[in-house]
Amino acid sequence: xxxxxxxxxxxxxxxxxxxxxxxxEPLWLRSLEGGREVxxxxxxxxSFTPCIGLKPNGFVTEASRxxxxxxxxxxxLVETLMESNRWLEMFPCLVARTSTTDVISSGMGGTxxxxxxxxxxxxxxxxxxxxxxxxxxLRFCKQHAEGVWAVVxxxxxxIRDTSGAPTFMNCRRLPSGCVVQDMPNGYxxxxxxxxxxxxxxxxxxxxxxxxxxxxxxxxxxWVATLQRQCECLAILMSSSVPSRDHTAITASGRRSMLKLxxxxxDNFCAGVCASTVHKWNKLNARNVDEDVRxxxxxxxxxxxxxxxxxxxxxxSVWLPVSPQRLFDFLRDERLRSEWDxxxxxxxxxxxxxxxxxxxxxxxxxxxxxxxxxxNQSSMLILQETCIDAAGGLVxxxxxxxxxxxxxxxxxxxxxxALLPSGxxxxxxxxxxxxxxxxxxxxxxxxxxxxxEDATHRVSGSLLTMTFQILVNSLPSAKLTVESVETVNNxxxxxxxxxxxxxxxxx
Numbered sequence: 001x002x003x004x005x006x007x008x009x010x011x012x013x014x015x016x017x018x019x020x021x022x023x024x025e026p027l028w029l030r031s032l033e034g035g036r037e038v039x040x041x042x043x044x045x046x047s048f049t050p051c052i053g054l055k056p057n058g059f060v061t062e063a064s065r066x067x068x069x070x071x072x073x074x075x076x077l078v079e080t081l082m083e084s085n086r087w088l089e090m091f092p093c094l095v096a097r098t099s100t101t102d103v104i105s106s107g108m109g110g111t112x113x114x115x116x117x118x119x120x121x122x123x124x125x126x127x128x129x130x131x132x133x134x135x136x137x138l139r140f141c142k143q144h145a146e147g148v149w150a151v152v153x154x155x156x157x158x159i160r161d162t163s164g165a166p167t168f169m170n171c172r173r174l175p176s177g178c179v180v181q182d183m184p185n186g187y188x189x190x191x192x193x194x195x196x197x198x199x200x201x202x203x204x205x206x207x208x209x210x211x212x213x214x215x216x217x218x219x220x221x222w223v224a225t226l227q228r229q230c231e232c233l234a235i236l237m238s239s240s241v242p243s244r245d246h247t248a249i250t251a252s253g254r255r256s257m258l259k260l261x262x263x264x265x266d267n268f269c270a271g272v273c274a275s276t277v278h279k280w281n282k283l284n285a286r287n288v289d290e291d292v293r294x295x296x297x298x299x300x301x302x303x304x305x306x307x308x309x310x311x312x313x314x315x316s317v318w319l320p321v322s323p324q325r326l327f328d329f330l331r332d333e334r335l336r337s338e339w340d341x342x343x344x345x346x347x348x349x350x351x352x353x354x355x356x357x358x359x360x361x362x363x364x365x366x367x368x369x370x371x372x373x374x375n376q377s378s379m380l381i382l383q384e385t386c387i388d389a390a391g392g393l394v395x396x397x398x399x400x401x402x403x404x405x406x407x408x409x410x411x412x413x414x415x416x417a418l419l420p421s422g423x424x425x426x427x428x429x430x431x432x433x434x435x436x437x438x439x440x441x442x443x444x445x446x447x448x449x450x451x452e453d454a455t456h457r458v459s460g461s462l463l464t465m466t467f468q469i470l471v472n473s474l475p476s477a478k479l480t481v482e483s484v485e486t487v488n489n490x491x492x493x494x495x496x497x498x499x500x501x502x503x504x505x506x
Contacts, residue, residue, distance in 0.1 A: 003104055006156065010116050010140035012051040013154035013175040018144070019047075020065065021179040021191040028065055036220055038213070039063035039195065052155055052174065055197050063174075063195040064214030066223040070190050072230045074149045074180040077188060078112050081151045081178075082141055084119060090229050092266055093393065093424075094221065096122040096132060097276060104138075113143040118156065123171075124273040125216040126393075126424035127464045128293035128314040129204030132273050133171040133196075133217065147182030171198040178222075190226065192219040204291070206318055206462060210429030221390035228388040232356040252410030254354055260413035261364040261384040261395075263304060268395045268420035271295075271312045272466045280312065283484065291315050292491055296479055299470075303415045308473040310419060313487040314466040317495055320504050323425045323461045327392035329502060330423050331385040333367050338501040339494055342381060342398060346370045351380070352408065361387040366404065367396075380404055382418065387425075395422035424464040465494060 020027070020039075027044065028037045041061060055061065070077070080086045084098045098121040107115035116138060123133040137153045144150055155172035174195040181189045194217060203211060210216050236258070249257065271280075280295040292315040299305045319326060329335060333348040352366035367381040382404070383396040397418035407413045467490055471483040 006104055006118070006138055007116065009051060009154060009156065010138050010152070013138070013152045014140055014142055014150060016048055016051065016175040017152040017177050017193060018150055018179060020175070020193045020195070021150075023047075036214065036218075037065040039065075050174075052172065056172075058199060058201065059172075059197040060200045060212065061195075061197050062212055062214050062218065063193075064218035064220060065191065065193050066219035067189065067191045068223040068227055069183065070188050070223075070227050070230050071186060071234050072188055072226075073186055074147055074182045074188050077178075077180050077190070077226075078141055078149050078151060082112055082115055082117070082139065091222070091225050092262075093126060093269055094123060094217075094225060096124045096270065096273060098122070101136075107141070111143070112141045112149075115141040119153075122276065123217060124269065125207070125211070125426070126269060126272045127204075127207060127316040127462065128272060129291065129316050130207050130211070130216065130273070131170055131202045133198065134169050135171055135173055136169075137173050139177075144179075148180070150177065150179045152177040170202055171196055190223060192223045194219045194222065204316075206316060206428075210426065210462065213429045215390065215427060215429050224388040224390040228357060228362065228386060231358065232362065235355060235357065249352055249354070249408055250410055253408040256407045256410050256413045257352070257366070257382075258354060258356075258364055260407055260416055260418075261382060263413070264382060264397050264418055264420045265384050265393070265395045267305075267468075268422050268466065271420070271468050272314050272424065272464060283479075289315070289488060289492060291317075292488055294484060294487065296471075304417060305419065306417045306470050306473065308470050309477055309479060310468055311471045311479070311483060311487055312466060312468045313491050314464060315491055315495070316462055316464040318428060318460060319463055319499065319502065320460040321502050322459075323392055323427050324387070326425050326461050326463060326502070327361060327385070327387050327394065330394045330425075330498075331361060331383070333365070335501070336367075339497040341490075342369060342379065344369050344371070344379075348381070356386065359387060361385050361392065366399075366408075391424065391426035393422065393424055395420050397421065419468040419470060421467040421469075422465070424466075426462050428460050428462050463498070465491065467491065 026040055027047065029040050030037055080090050084100045088095050088098050098119060100117050100119050102118040104116040105114055107113050119139050120136050135155055136157055137155045139151065139153050141151045153173050153176050157169065157172060176194045178190050178192045183189050194214065196217065200208060214220065280297050283294045283296060292313055295312045297310050299307050299310050333350055336348050337343040337346050348367040348369050350365050351368050354364045356362040356364065363385060365383045367383055369379045380399050380401050381396050382399045385394050397420045399416060399418055403416045407416060467487055469487060471479065
């Protein structure tokens with residue numbers, strides 16, 4: 001009975017997705033900066049019958065659509081979406097954790113056409129101020145024509161509940177997904193639709209405009225991530241090496257270094273949002289700033305981490321600086337001494353560079369900090385940076401010099417112990433919260449002259465920073481008040497240094 005209901009829901013969701021992907025105005029509107037498309041909810045209610053029931057009390061709706069060209073063919077993208085591990089690897093900053101809980105149909109004729117599976121996922125925006133979205137959903141794949149496929153997701157919580165009164169998580173997915181059409185030269189045209197209802201009361205006020213506009217979990221972010229990741233794969237599979245790359249690294253060394261960087265970035269993301277990837281324990285410490293979240297966990301029997309008690313501290317702040325400017329500042333090894341205590345007060349030197357995209361900001365680097373005195377060896381820092389239309393990421397970790405020599409010669413990176421820290425940068429969304437300024441040189445609407453002066457709010461970025469540090473090498477040790485104070489001070493001092501360097505102390 002349940003499986004027949006799943007199939008009926010999947011077919012209805014697929015029909016809705018295709019219509020949402022193919023219909024323009026008045027169903028979709030462009031009232032936003034950057035030309036992003038958002039759903040006209042009044043028109044939507046007239047055109048569609050809700051396939052998973054009415055919106056829960058207290059929930060709000062977000063819906064967006066984005067179309068882009070991606071260097072991947074339709075079959076490869078469909079296969080990526082239908083395999084939970086490959087989906088996770090393609091969208092590491094969006095998907096914290098996922099699993100396939102039931103395969104209802106594997107498809108027809110040895111293809112994914114008609115494949116239907118039940119999945120569980122934790123979706124994230126990289127900030128401690130935005131709760132992880134936990135969703136149970138059907139994923140259904142259908143071929144619509146030669147070289148044209150569609151993959152749709154839809155929540156199933158209302159079907160699976162047997163107690164009588166439906167219960168909801170903090171989010172549910174209305175028909176969402178993508179329509180993919182093959183194009184020449186290995187490209188695809190991807191039209192992505194994201195439609196969700198969620199409990200806004202759990203979201204910090206800093207992030208509400210961004211989420212409601214679809215910039216957090218919306219279609220633009222999925223397409224931008226897909227484009228960047230596919231471009232990276234195409235470059236890494238290419239036989240030619242970009243000119244800036246250091247040719248001293250062998251092909252196997254490049255692969256090993258990239259694998260280590262991927263693990264570092266994955267662990268960074270897992271430490272920002274408190275997903276269930278790691279068993280974090282949240283601390284309610286009195287000596288910690290209100291918007292700083294501190295968590296601890298034990299690191300045991302993992303060769304990729306130092307053993308002991310790991311402390312993670314994360315916070316998000318608003319800055320009146322564009323995401324691109326903020327990203328360029330934080331990734332520049334020459335300016336690192338302006339905010340990073342690991343720099344030993346001076347510029348760092350780039351020892352190795354592996355390009356991951358056409359944008360120079362998409363790369364993995366190995367940096368060297370100068371020694372503080374003649375008896376101290378210089379420190380190495382592994383860093384991964386990436387940027388796209390949806391935001392940027394700067395992730396780094398101190399690494400052992402002998403271990404990195406092994407990695408750069410193609411050795412196994414699984415035994416390199418590291419704890420990542422770093423930054424996630426996103427646009428702040430419409431209705432930004434900056435101070436009022438005046439265009440035209442006057443003093444706002446009080447001038448009484450009826451001239452061209454106009455007040456507007458400064459736009460900017462939402463910056464999340466996270467530090468993971470080993471506070472005790474004994475897993476059984478107790479956490480001290482001093483350790484918590486140290487990491488809280490590190491967070492607040494870094495914020496102040498960044499604000500001072502970018503002249504936005506106010």
